[in-house]
Amino acid sequence: MNVLQPSIRRQTKIFARSISLFAVKQQQRRQQKWARSGIILALAGAAAAATTTYMCTPHISAEKSSEKAAGILSDIGVWAWGYNGTKLVSPQSQKEAIKTPQQIPFFDGMEIRDLRLGEDVGVAVTSKGDVLEWGTGFDESTSIPQFILKSHNIKSVQISRGRIYAVSKSGDKLLSIATSKAEQLQEQKTGGASKWFFSKTSPRQVKIPMQRGENIKQISAGEKHILILTTNGRVFSSATGSHAQYSSEGQLGIPVLLDDDSSILPEDPHEISTLRGIRIAQIAAGANHSIARTEDGKVWVFGSNLYGQLGMDYSINTAFIPIPALLALDRLYNTRGEAKVACSSIAAGGDTSLFTVTNYKKQTDDLWVSGSGLHGQHGSGHYAHTLGTPQRIKSLCNLPILSISVGKRHLAAVIDTHSESSDQRQLMFWGGNDWFQLGNGKRSNIALPSQLKTDNVVSKSTSKFEETVVCGNLGTALYWRRI
């Protein structure tokens, strides 16, 4: 649900006007792609050679002190706030809610690759690609994060329907691990029976019918579905969890599966065939809906549109969209079909969607929202149940947006307020605040994006690390991600 979009605004200023912004952006994307694929190739060998360890006991102090000794990570860690009834945001505190950003001491000085806050578990990936888990949904008896997976060089994680989905850095595999510790132990036992007696058990692997050389680029999970984007720009979708019972709102994008829900098997990915031939660059899953952004900035939507979260006005015919439909972005700008606008990033959570759109004619970046807004998610100052046609968030127009995140009913945008004299990032929050998930110490919802004052947080971003916000279910986390 969290998305990172490198800002081009700063760099583009130095380019002559005659060079089109689009070309610049495309070139930048290509460079990033090459840089990334270089990393992926380099790590593929390492991942393949690594031995498998599942359910390890923590060796935190050793790992942390060695990283600290390296002297590069002294200022980073994880801050969290919001609902703590599931021991997600302050594992050591006795409080039911944490009202303002607080550091989770366990993560002091630790570099994090990815982090998710689900309903009752939190999951984090360390710089080595090991996976940590905490929360009452994991283990009632302990509040300290514990390693659940080591030596798989994991890149990113998602949580859905009692499972953690973890992608390897090389993108060659998608693993599925139970969120509950008891189930993890159970699966370890049963899974181990068929293995060599001396090897530790590996978690269950989700088989994706990928081609030779094709790898997983990104995953995004909703309440009960997962989208899988590959390096070939193809999108696969699957039901999540362990049980076949499934009611679909069309979020899989595969219409034949909608007619007969019993045919939907969990963890059985199929390619979304109607998107075949269209190169997808990014995917985002809300609770019951799906969004896919193409390389050239078009947006395809499918799934539940009960709140207008697909960017279409709700009607009997548009309540559920089982086949990907193209969102008419240019209509938002009245450009009449000229390819002058392009979506540059997407994010979805709960029943709400966010799109950043670059208008090349006017050379501006805008943030658009659609879907549920009962808790102020529209950022318009108003509370509205639904929103079909996307609305521009006026107070965040024409800003260098670094990243956006959508939680169950609260949202965040990180703004690059970099200047010669400061290296600041502005954290903007809005939406539901019933469990202090906006971090301002108050409990009322906020219908206009407002800056979170983080005096107690080291709010600088270095050239190596970028401040990253994750809006979860009823909590929020802030960590530093290596760029």
Ligand SMILES: *[C@@H]1O[C@H](CO)[C@@H](O)[C@H](O)[C@H]1NC(C)=O
């Ligand atoms: C998603 O759909 C299910 C029905 O399948 C519904 O019970 C649930 O409330 C929906 N979730 C959201 C956040 O709309």
